[in-house]
Structures are given as C-alpha cells and as structure tokens.
Amino acid sequence: MKKLDRRLSIAPMMDHTDRHFRYLMRLITRRTLLYTEMITTGALLHGPRDDLLAFSTEEHPIALQLGGNQPDKLAECAGLAEDRGYDEVNLNVGCPSDRVLNGRFGACLMAEPELVAECVRRMIQEISIPVTVKTRIGIDDRDRYEHLCKFIEIVRTAGCNTFIIHARKAWLSGLSPKQNREIPPLQYRTVHQLKQDFPDLEIVINGGFTKLEQVGCQLTMVDGVMIGRGVIHNPYLLAEADRQIFGLRSAVPSREAILEHYLRYIEQQLVQGAHLQAMTRHVLGLYLGQYGARKFRRILTENARKTGSGRAVFTQALAAVQTVPQI
Numbered sequence: 001m002k003k004l005d006r007r008l009s010i011a012p013m014m015d016h017t018d019r020h021f022r023y024l025m026r027l028i029t030r031r032t033l034l035y036t037e038m039i040t041t042g043a044l045l046h047g048p049r050d051d052l053l054a055f056s057t058e059e060h061p062i063a064l065q066l067g068g069n070q071p072d073k074l075a076e077c078a079g080l081a082e083d084r085g086y087d088e089v090n091l092n093v094g095c096p097s098d099r100v101l102n103g104r105f106g107a108c109l110m111a112e113p114e115l116v117a118e119c120v121r122r123m124i125q126e127i128s129i130p131v132t133v134k135t136r137i138g139i140d141d142r143d144r145y146e147h148l149c150k151f152i153e154i155v156r157t158a159g160c161n162t163f164i165i166h167a168r169k170a171w172l173s174g175l176s177p178k179q180n181r182e183i184p185p186l187q188y189r190t191v192h193q194l195k196q197d198f199p200d201l202e203i204v205i206n207g208g209f210t211k212l213e214q215v216g217c218q219l220t221m222v223d224g225v226m227i228g229r230g231v232i233h234n235p236y237l238l239a240e241a242d243r244q245i246f247g248l249r250s251a252v253p254s255r256e257a258i259l260e261h262y263l264r265y266i267e268q269q270l271v272q273g274a275h276l277q278a279m280t281r282h283v284l285g286l287y288l289g290q291y292g293a294r295k296f297r298r299i300l301t302e303n304a305r306k307t308g309s310g311r312a313v314f315t316q317a318l319a320a321v322q323t324v325p326q327i
C-alpha cells in the first residue's frame with residue numbers, strides 16, 4: 001500500500017472543501033493532503049454518485065470522507081471511492097450536528113467503538129487504499145482519557161493505523177456544531193499523550209491551527225497536523241507549506257499567479273455550467289492582510305452573482321489590491 005504523507009492536511013468541511021476549493025488549494029500547495037466534505041453512505045448509494053465523487057486529477061493526494069454507521073454500506077462506498085481513484089477513505093466519528101446524530105453516526109459513534117471497528121474492518125476488507133478515522137477526544141461524559149484510549153484500542157484492532165483527532169470534546173446536545181468547534185477547550189496535550197501511548201499509530205492533530213510555524217512545532221510531537229478554518233480565512237497561509245513542511249524546493253506561488261491559474265480553471269468550469277459565485281467565494285481570503293483586501297472581497301462578492309460575470313470581475317478585483325496609494 002502506498003504510504004500517504006499526512007504531515008499536513010486540509011480538514012473535511014461541509015460547504016467548503018468542494019472540488020473548486022480543493023483545486024484552488026492545489027494551486028497553493030502540491031503536497032498537502034486534501035479531504036472532501038463528508039458524504040453520507042445514503043447520498044452516495046442513492047444520490048448523484050458521479051457528481052459527489054467527482055474530482056480533478058490535479059487534486060491528488062485526496063481523501064474521501066464518509067459518514068455512516070452500516071458496515072456493509074460503508075464498505076460498498078469505500079469500494080466506489082477506490083474505483084474512482086481516491087487515495088484514502090476516512091470515516092467521520094467527530095461531527096455532532098443534529099442531522100448526523102439522528103442518523104446515529106458522526107461523533108456519537110465514539111460511544112460505540114465496536115461498531116466503528118466493524119465498519120473499519122469491512123472497509124479494509126473491501127479496499128486496498130488506507131482507511132482512517134477522524135474523531136474527537138471525547139463526547140459528553142465519556143471524556144476521560146481512558147475512554148479515548150479504549151476507543152482507539154478497539155478500532156485499531158480492526159486495522160486502522162491512522163487517527164485524526166480534533167483536540168476538543170463534543171457535547172451532543174445543547175451546543176450547535178459551530179459552538180462545538182469553539183466552546184469545548186482545545187486539549188493538545190491529550191493528543192500528544194495519545195501519540196506517546198500508541199507510538200506505532202499515526203496520530204494527526206486538529207483544531208485551532210492558523211500558522212505553519214505551529215505545524216512545525218506540532219510535528220515534533222505528533223505525525224501530522226490538519227488545518228480547517230485557518231485555511232478558509234487565509235488560503236495563502238499554505239503558500240510555503242511545500243517548502244517548510246515537505247522540504248520541496250519549489251518556488252512559492254504568488255497570489256497573482258494562483259489567481260491567474262484559478263481563473264483559467266473557472267473559465268473551463270463556467271463552460272461546463274458551474275456558477276461563478278461557487279468558485280469566487282473560495283478566493284475571497286486570498287489577499288487577507290494585504291492592501292486593498294477588503295475591496296477585493298467586496299468586488300468579487302457583489303459582482304460574481306451577476307449573470308454573465310467572468311474575467312472582467314477578477315480584473316477589477318485585482319486592480320484593487322494592486323493599486324497601492326501614493327504617499
């Protein structure tokens with residue numbers, strides 16, 4: 001089995017890590033592992049399968065995240081992912097949304113480690129690409145370190161060697177998904193301890209990272225770092241990832257070069273019927289912290305939804321960040 005480099009990855013995020021976003025990120029970093037949004041087994045088996053699984057070859061390495069709790073259905077979906085060319089299948093055991101809880105999957109599966117193990121076992125039997133699990137450090141009152149260790153111990157016996165741990169617990173009732181990403185405190189030490197207690201497992205830490213320096217520091221204690229919201233707000237934060245994290249000698253892409261490439265992609269996608277706004281929304285943070293960034297955002301936001309908009313909107317937005325005021 002090909003070993004995937006998980007030193008740095010971009011988190012699965014519903015409504016964000018769609019294929020346009022992933023393509024954009026691939027223009028910024030060639031090596032960072034990309035995750036899809038969570039796709040449920042129900043959607044994949046009964047919905048528009050080809051659309052849900054679609055990705056561009058440039059997006060490799062790419063992992064598909066699945067949501068579900070039925071071993072056979074997960075195995076079938078994992079098979080579809082492998083056939084479509086994904087590099088990894090990840091099981092979501094960390095999402096606390098009501099929709100997910102009603103379906104009895106996501107974070108609530110932390111209370112059913114045997115079922116998770118069975119899901120993993122069936123998926124591993126079905127495919128030859130890696131199967132990984134993304135989870136939390138605990139849920140509700142099952143938040144002691146012993147609970148987490150027991151969960152890991154049981155799931156690893158099914159053959160899962162890679163765990164991505166969002167370093168905060170989730171409250172399954174009373175908090176919205178957004179609050180569950182902010183209110184329970186981050187406990188990085190728990191994840192570091194996990195790596196010490198399970199040194200043969202690959203442990204990826206997630207939660208609250210916004211700088212590459214933090215990634216470098218974490219990599220002295222765990223095997224990988226996954227970043228979510230930090231990249232949405234500031235996609236360019238990964239511009240030096242290939243050099244700093246993966247040791248490549250490639251040149252750091254300029255924002256303008258990224259935009260020019262992305263624009264070519266946009267033009268291709270528009271011909272195929274994609275909506276401009278669905279693609280421009282991902283670049284809104286590209287100039288974060290630069291002169292004219294707010295105007296850049298505003299021009300794109302206001303104009304991208306107008307019918308017939310295309311390259312001209314970008315040219316106008318780009319002018320806003322290139323016109324440095326004379327002093």
Ligand SMILES: Cc1cc2nc3c(=O)[nH]c(=O)nc-3n(C[C@H](O)[C@H](O)[C@H](O)COP(=O)(O)O)c2cc1C
Binds near residue numbers: 015016
């Ligand atoms: C808008 C949004 C959607 C998310 N959707 C998913 C998802 O589909 N699957 C998942 O495992 N986690 C999901 N998450 C959680 C992230 O993957 C990540 O664990 C969390 O945001 C913490 O990392 P961060 O602090 O770097 O953002 C989502 C987070 C956000 C902000």
